[in-house]
Amino acid sequence: MFFYYNPILIAAAVLPAIALMVFVYREDRMEKEPWPLLLSLLAQGIISTSLAVFTERLGTKLLGGLLSPNTLIYQVIFNFLVVGLSEEGFKYLLLKRRTWLSPAFNCQFDGVVYAVFVSLGFALWENIDYVVMYGFSTALVRAVTAVPGHACFGVFMGAWYGLAKRYENYGYPEKSRRCRTLAVLLPTLLHGAYDLIATLEHSALSWGFVGFILALFAAALYAVKKLSREDRFIG
Numbered sequence: 001m002f003f004y005y006n007p008i009l010i011a012a013a014v015l016p017a018i019a020l021m022v023f024v025y026r027e028d029r030m031e032k033e034p035w036p037l038l039l040s041l042l043a044q045g046i047i048s049t050s051l052a053v054f055t056e057r058l059g060t061k062l063l064g065g066l067l068s069p070n071t072l073i074y075q076v077i078f079n080f081l082v083v084g085l086s087e088e089g090f091k092y093l094l095l096k097r098r099t100w101l102s103p104a105f106n107c108q109f110d111g112v113v114y115a116v117f118v119s120l121g122f123a124l125w126e127n128i129d130y131v132v133m134y135g136f137s138t139a140l141v142r143a144v145t146a147v148p149g150h151a152c153f154g155v156f157m158g159a160w161y162g163l164a165k166r167y168e169n170y171g172y173p174e175k176s177r178r179c180r181t182l183a184v185l186l187p188t189l190l191h192g193a194y195d196l197i198a199t200l201e202h203s204a205l206s207w208g209f210v211g212f213i214l215a216l217f218a219a220a221l222y223a224v225k226k227l228s229r230e231d232r233f234i235g
């Protein structure tokens with residue numbers, strides 16, 4: 001394939017995710033996370049793409065047998081449950097499996113770093129797939145939409161995940177469970193809304209999509225800065 005012989009295309013697929021990982025890593029001010037752990041989280045994100053593809057194909061087949069793809073209800077269920085919940089759910093499951101009991105998870109902001117690395121592992125692998133199929137122009141569009149979108153979903157997942165760990169360590173298991181639920185629910189809702197607005201064919205929604213992603217990016221950036229500034233040890 002052309003992709004394998006073109007370093008510019010490779011860079012276009014990979015560099016946006018790397019840049020965002022470096023940004024979040026630098027915002028971790030209390031205690032830097034070990035790179036072997038972060039690289040393993042990147043791998044967990046890549047693994048989650050394969051798991052999500054399987055459930056999305058199964059969900060598409062089942063949903064297509066019940067509803068017409070041309071209906072709004074189909075699009076809502078597909079984007080929020082089949083896609084959003086599959087992708088964010090598997091990211092969360094692999095994130096928790098790898099980090100919840102890790103001794104390195106001793107600061108609240110660590111949850112953000114971990115979740116963003118998993119999310120960007122997913123985005124990086126997904127981006128390579130899209131660039132292989134559609135080329136450089138797709139890489140440019142996804143560099144400013146889908147890749148930072150996954151990073152934003154990771155920020156909100158990590159914000160609640162880090163708070164859940166803090167409550168768990170401080171002896172509040174019920175509050176911790178609620179936060180872990182929100183760590184999956186909020187990214188799923190944001191992901192579903194992102195995909196739904198992007199896929200509905202209506203001219204007025206084009207500007208709505210731009211407004212949505214700008215608001216999403218601004219909220220995620222604010223959350224990163226605030227959580228980094230207010231970080232604390234929770235061991």
